[in-house]
Amino acid sequence: MARIVRPVSPLAVRGRADLEAYLGQSLLSEYFERQEGRTRQVATSLKTYMVEAHLAGDGRGLLANAFERVENTGDDLLFRAYDNSGEVYFVDALDPRLPHVHTIGHTNVTDATMAKVTRQPGADRCWLPSRLLLGTQLGRLIGFRFFHQRTVAGLFDSEESRQLAKELGRTSAPPFRMSVSEYAHADRELASLRELLPLGRRAAVDSLSWRTAEGTGSDGFIHDQVWGTGKIAAYGTSWPAHLNNVFLLRDLYRDALELLEDGYAIRDAETGTEGELLNIWFAEPGVVVDPRALMDHICSGQEPFRLVGTYAETSPGRYLGHLVDLHVGDPVTLELSKDALRVHLPAGSCANVLMRLLLNVERHLTAEVATSFDAVLAARA
């Protein structure tokens, strides 16, 4: 078991102003790991996880279920939490709807812990669909990553994919992943690969990597890799630049949720019923071959959709589901056909379900989609 020796103790963090000293160790590779008598310098990225939460009180209850131990810092809305591997997390709940969690622990451990946190009732990831990610501008784009895997029932999968899965002894083909990193022309290549490659169009943008030097002083910089699942992994020399990017993404995400909830949710106002239904059209032809099987999957309560409920066929090939979002127990009504998914979000329901649906449609059905709420996703960064 590796023992991590960090010059700055997590206990030294008594408020937000102390975070830089502790988390900056990772940014500057200033700490060491001892394993089997050998000491080596460690360069683990700083990770910030964006969470969408409906916190009761100060949110400690939600944290207590997912972490081994939760402690107060000197700040009432900044918590120090430990997972069962001993990794340390700082939970900043200043924004109760969109708290974020900083850690310099190992990704394989922290990803699992944060999955546990965001699967609890009341919590969810911030899901950043491709369109929202591509609309952001956090500096110079120096890398990107695509992801796609058809593990959901009722979808078309090519003969080649099925054959590959069979050869590998799996039920589904391995995911398609493609990464480009540290490349000066990443923005140009991203556009052309998405345009030219069939898989480039079908695959979701899994992450974008940005290098930000502006405003960080002459020699300061930050490299932020922003994942669609709400993680921002950073290395570099400027904690404020990283925080600036986190705040920017959080603001964009909050705006998107509020626009969906205030502008689209169907509500019975004093002057009558208002709102809009939300459509996700599958632009890749033939991707859904069996909408019933897909609907079965969606309302089974499984990850990643987290929806339960019942559905019925309303006309040939068209299904209507009256569902409940396990994230917060809110109702949401879905209509599914081979061509589109239509969402009726009632007033009072959390709009994070829309982001979750869209991102996972991109990752597991096709990223060749059009939506009726593109204006919401077109980030104004």
Add this chain to the structure above:
Amino acid sequence: VKEELRVVNALIGMSVGVPGWPQLLKQEGFRLVALEQEISVRIDPARRCLIKPEAIFFSVDRNQTLLVEAKSASFNPKQALGYAKATAADLVAMGLVPPDVDQLGHVVVPCYFAPFGHEDDLSTSIGSFNHERDADLPLVVYSNHSMYLAAGSVRNRTLHTAFDGHVAISEATWPTTFVPFDSDSPKCDIAGPVVQVLMQYLLNDEINNFTVDDIAGGHTSTATDGCVRYFQRLGPSKRAQIRSRITEIVEELRISYLSNLITRTGNHDWVLAGHLRGRGITTVNQAFQEYRALVEQGQALPPPRQRDVLGQVVADDD
């Protein structure tokens, strides 16, 4: 789906935003304010009659109220007279439009809708009625592809112009979710929305008891709506019918699947013994799906207590 519900959903869809669906009513500022609300109309100095439009839309922008009557066959001249003669005063008296509305300038826009294939007789009847009564009652006919004016004229110019041509619509985008059922819908159509509300209660620690009115009109402890839009504004007889249909479904679910989790404490009242967690959610979800499928296929439900889900939930948790 009942034709009346198809019309109501189609028109609500036109008044809010539905991608790929005409937004005629939204453009004119019409918003749904009531469903199946009875209105007393003075049809001559000595007589009044009650009309019950399927849907009522009010436009502040135009100072107009649209009364929607969905017809499939019979034509009632007295009812038609009520639609033709309805005034702002009648609507104000029923609380459907604000009392400070400009009543003199207010235009009531009645409109009959009928499915394609049923329009011939209705069109003739409405044409005769309009001729005899010097009225302008319109009939709009709809198919899976279009809506068009078959008789009379619509008192809103934009709507008249649109329906006088053909308003293109598509079966693939026809809205269905705004009013998913009414009191005489098949049980399987009511089961989905009722189960949806029941599942919310079973997941919400703050809800320990509920009534049929909570399911229909929204629980006081939650910010979300019930499964019947404008339930509180429906007439007493309509509310009673809906209560009875919902109670039947809740009781079937309780007796066949959830008797240890839900206790009946009155005609329309229940208490929850606990809330769902972990695998219990999946188990109850599967039970609800089984119930809906059995109801849809008209098959018998499991005998009481032989399929008690809570027993399984407790076993799972143990």
